[in-house]
Amino acid sequence: MNEFYIPFGPQHPALIEPVHIKLKVDGEKIVDSELVLGYNHKGIEKSFENRWWAKGMYLSERVCGICGHYHTSCFAQGVENLLDLEIPERAKYIRVIIGEIERIHSHMLALGIVAYELGLDTLFHYIFRDRELAMETQELLTGNRVHFVMNVIGGVRKDIETKYFNLVEKNMERLDNRLHEYLKIFKTDTAIRKRITHIGYLSRRKAKELTPVGPNIRASGIKYDVRESGYLVYDNLGFKAVTGEGGDVLERCVVRIKECLESVRLIEDALVKIPKGEISKSVPLLLKIPEGRETVSRVEAPRGELIYYLKSAGDKPYRVKIRTPTYQTFTIINEILRGYEIPDVPVIIASLDPCLSCTDRLTIVDLNTERERVVSGDDIRRRETL
Amino acid sequence: MGILSEAIKRILERPATRKYPKEKPKIPEGFRGRIEWNPETCIFCMLCAINCPTNAITINKEKKEWSIDIGKCIFCGRCHDVCPTKPKSVSNSKKYELAEYEKEKFRLKFRKSERGG
Incomplete structure (x- = not known):
């Protein structure tokens, strides 16, 4: 042997x-x-059970450092379902804008890591330099680079200021240019193409059988995206899911870049369409939800479908299950x-x-x-x- | 070829990084730094202490003392959100360089004097 x-x-x-x-x-x-x-x-699911609903929001943000906003969005959406609460339209737009910026920086991080694993440190540094545009935009709108605590139960905590919209649009335009450049590099660079085409291949049939989520299943040609269901305001923005056919490492990278481009489009569209109005509905500090009520909430995080299952035990959750x-x-x-x-x-x-x-x-x-x-x-x- | 042409284009550009300790970054609006307490408006209602997700804030009503453990604080800004006074007694400042050598130095204690302040 x-x-x-x-x-x-x-x-x-x-x-x-x-x-x-x-x-x-x-x-x-x-x-x-x-x-x-x-x-x-880390024992996070258990820790939820001895925290009030409102305090759980801050814990859910700390499940992940990169997609923290999606975790709070998903948790808040679940609690709002339990309360039968409809959040204001402006709050929905703000959640989408911040989320899409987060998706861009998360995908660019993934691309940078792929470049780094290929031994192309130069490309890694270029991608991370341009990722800074997305990070700066986040900082501009929310005040922080990570853990921006934008969501509260019933809406968002902080309004985004109209005076920054010009700057955000400019940043998005630059990002759009850079992303097109990277799309060209990944598609045409001989060293990259020879190294990662037909590597890590997942066929369409196998993808259907094993059901990965996010860009990994979409790169195998299956259109599965929670945003297609039009939660929050994605149907108003005319979201189109990106799919690829290759199913290999290169195709996953290409799908990620194309998704970033779609996110840039969504943000630009959302900044135009965002309505004026209140940003959150007031909820009591100590939330009480009838015992035994349960819900499932799902959003499309950068890495794919994120699911929260919540069951109430009055002022605290009885059980929180996170499917990342x-x-x-x-x-x-x-x-x-x-x-x-x-x-x-x-x-x-x-x-x-x-x-x-x-x-x-x-x-x-x-x-x-x-x-x-x-x-x-x-x-x-x-x-x-x- | 793609990366090479990009590298040649950028060779004369300024570096993208900042020389941090010498050159301070610009702090954006809404940045959540160290929590600060304003004794003049505080009514000792305990809301910030009760609502703190990590129980970093403790209040002694009799001695009129307000203390925070920065080691526990996660800078979420909830104490600011729930504070009922106007102007807010508890708020996020823009201080961010908070490292210390000893744990004890994270426990900050403030007291409201008779004259206020």
Whole structure:
């Protein structure tokens, strides 16, 4: 038997996210892979249960540093469903604008990481430089670069100022130019094309079977986007989902760039169409929701469909279940790694745009490993207080 | 070829990075920095302490003391949102360089004196 197991991660120079993948290899070729999650477990779902609804908003924002706005949007949308509350039109537009800017910077981060994994540090730096345009726009409209606390239950916390619209439009125009440039680079650059076409291929049939979400399924030719359902104001803005046919690493990058371009269009459109008016409905500080009422709320986060399940226990949630996009996307990891070589692994995983800080909310006990390490409760507590 | 032409175009440009400690960034409007307390308008209603998501704020009504643990504070601005006074007694300032060597220095205590302030 010439088969070996190669551990990949959780600390690995070529992969930044804390995920452990056991690769079964035959020479350089990957025969099988096994995913081990749980290195980033934070116990957030449990913490929701002893917080008031309004305080839970701030916790949900901290599930993820990159797509925090989508987590609060989803949580707030769920609580508003429970209360049968319709938020003002202007608040809906503000949620869309901030969310789409967040999508642009998240996708550009993913592109930068792919470039970095390819060894193209120059391209990585250029993409991150231009990502700064999106970050600056966020800072302009909300006041902060991350965790902007724009959502509250019943609307948004802070209005966006009309005096900045010109600057935002200018930034979006520049981003549009730059993104077209990157689309050209990814499509025509020989080094990139030769390296990542036909790598990490996911066929349309397999995609339908394993159902990843977000750009990863759309790159395989399946039009699945929650924004198509027209929640918030996406139907007013005439949103069109972007799909690709290739199903490989390159196609996932191209779909992400095209989605950024669509986001730029949505923001420009939203800035024109945004109505005047109030930004939030007043809700009591200590919200009470009838016990046992439950709901499912979903939004399209940058990485795909994000689902919150909420069940009420009066002034606090009885249960909050978060289904993050990366968790669903990891179903395809064996499919897209099998048959490729070890040097392809980092770039294939980077092309999925995984976000482990979202995903690791569950503990997985692996019974198959021969070596087991027991971490006592004291040990965990000691680490927490350090 | 795409990246190469881009690199040649940018070779004479200024660097995109800032020299941070020497060159301070421009703080945007609405930035949520360190929480500051205005003793003159505070009515000690406890709303900020009750509504704080991380219980960073503690209030002693008898001694007229208001204290905050910056190590616990997540700068969400909820205390500012719920404050009932006008002008708001608790608000986000624009201070952001808050690192300290000792944990004790994060616990800030303020007291309302008889004369106010």
